[in-house]
Amino acid sequence: MQKPNLSFWKVVAGMVFVGGAYATVVRFAQGLGAATNLSDQFPWGIWIGFDVLVGVGLAAGGFVIAATVHIFNLEKYKPISRPAILTAFLGYVLVVVAILFDLGRPYRIWHPLIMWNPHSVMFEVAWCVTLYTIVLALEFSPMVLERFGLKAPLRIIRSIYLPVVILGVLLSTLHQSSLGTLYVIVPDKLYGLWYSPFLPLFFFITAITAGIAMTIVESFLSARAFGKRLEKELLTGLARVIVVLLAVYFVFRVQDLFRHGQAELMFRFNQESVLFWGEIGLGVLLPMCLLYVERIRTRESGLFFSALLVVIGFIVNRLNVSITGMLHSETYFPKWTEIAVTLALVVLGFTIFGLAVKHFHVFPPEETASGKAALQDAGPPIFTRNIVLAAWAVVILGVITFGLSKNGRYKLDSMSNAIAATPLRAEPVEPELVLPEAFDYPVGEDSPGPVTFSHESHVLSQDEAACSVCHFGTFDILKDGVPDTESVTMDEMYEGGSCGKCHNDTDAFAVEECEACHQE
């Protein structure tokens, strides 16, 4: 049963890689225009919206679990810390690869490290992602060092592990939220259901939630793929945390919409509000309710399904912020090459994860036997029902106080209010037309006399100063004021060129009337 299944997935992976390789060639040989549907109106597509925003967010499990185990000393979560760190490390490496695809000049990716602009959110994100990728490499390194029995460097890593983890948490807090801050500067380009000055906070909370949910999903997939025992007790504990986080997020999010006067957008039943409810209803409320019920939470299928919903809701949220909620999103749908690169990166992540599990001690080898024993005397769960209820009470209380605080309306006033009192145009416009001086055409050998061209006699009135009649095609506008008259011949004019365009006896007197222009 399992063998044909495995080879089927290998075939799929192979096809995805071929597509990705072709798209890569198009991207780097012909540029972004050939490989993407991006435009000046819509400069950021799925390489940013999915590969970077979703990738970084789903990798948040790494810092959350690392903090749980090493800062909060909840040792029982240790069995899942290594796969979480590996997921995060792979996630960040792939994010960096995706950024290389997206940058117009990828070979300058190091520029932000040298050329500073502390006012730029992107600058901060660049630094944090760089440093955090290094931190993750350090956190991941024991797996490699153990494999090759390098004791001395292992000891060094262990001795600095706590500061490294703390640094990782700080960097993650900063850049997970800063990805939201990126959009704080576009208040009138991002739709009201998603724009908020609190975007950084929302991005941070959702990243933690989705990171934990991803850890659960990843554990299930690993159990299936590598025949690993499932740490169900631990995952159920994580699920309780997710319930609290989702509740906090939901209440905060909806309250924020009311606070900024955008709440009615939720009920417009246009494309945006449907996407909003898809994100909130299916990705926040439904899994929150499901995981709150103990019977569902403790069941493998219920736990997996709910965690998957959280992950999907998170993806929808990031795509809503970065793509569907943005101005001019109707002009953009990813080209197949964009999708091919994205798919290839996802599959690459799964492939490397599989290889890493095969070659390094990602899962503790003794977990089957002693892991179970450890679980049994782990003591009472940390998140008892009382604590969950208490958390709820705190949230509701907090929201009430926050709601009663001064309501700042963020929405910009409508222009129509501002202009209502102002009278519109009362009398016709009288532009002051400043015409160029008259100029003399050079006199040809058989010319009956010199010709002086005057703009004044050609412009009928100020109201009808139709410069573009002549100054498109026939006569270029001359920046230096010196006309290009050498090639003007009567023959040309008979053919309808130059002055003959209008002086054809229909629009104006014919060029045959010599004295009209040639003065004695």
Next chain:
Amino acid sequence: MSVGILTDLTRCIGCEACVSACREINNLPASKPGSQLTSTTWTAIDRKGGINIRRQCMHCLDPTCVSVCPVGALEKTEQGPVIYHEDRCMGCRYCIMACPFEVPKYEWDSVLPKVQKCIMCYDNRVRKGEQPACTSVCPAGATIFGERDELLDVAKHRIQENPGLYFDHIYGIHEAGGTSVLYLSDVPFEELGFKYMQADLAYPKLTWNVLSHIPNIVSVGGVTMFGIWWIINRRITLDKVRSGELTEEEALGAEPD
């Protein structure tokens, strides 16, 4: 003081002399005159209901593009023009995404693309004390160059001297926190596709409000986390002493691994 451009839409005759002059001085390839800005058209005449609207970079006093650029490739010069250092740009396109006026454009079809926009002829003219190409060729005096303060006076004077002619607002006086490029019009700006903006809201302030908290987050967060770790670890050690797993001397010297 910084310089600027005042474009009076009531005077513009739509001849596109400015468009040609811009193309000429910046060595931009000839292309069909269009109504929108592109990577090869840094100023364009947008014709709406008989009114000719010259579009160009607004050269904000506190430019969003300059604030968002992670590598400082965009710069607000002291004289006023917002200029571009192409040797720094890595192509993240945050400036294009963030500009509230949708001005910067990208060379999408190039393998080594650059961001393109009006730089107010900084290198060729303004830095040498001359006026930009576009204002120098305007036959109608519709777009003029000068000190921003003086241009504001001119604009206010025109509104006062011609009662009922102008829509009573100078676009750019406080839009996006003020811009070096100013407009006068006889119809409401919103009808001409000018974006309405909350007065004196400089967009970079929105993100700086968040970014300026970072030093606090790092210091407070780092100390808090270390404190939490220390307290929890201390409790665990004390529990071990109580249960007889460790002696008190061991507990004092026992540094947690």
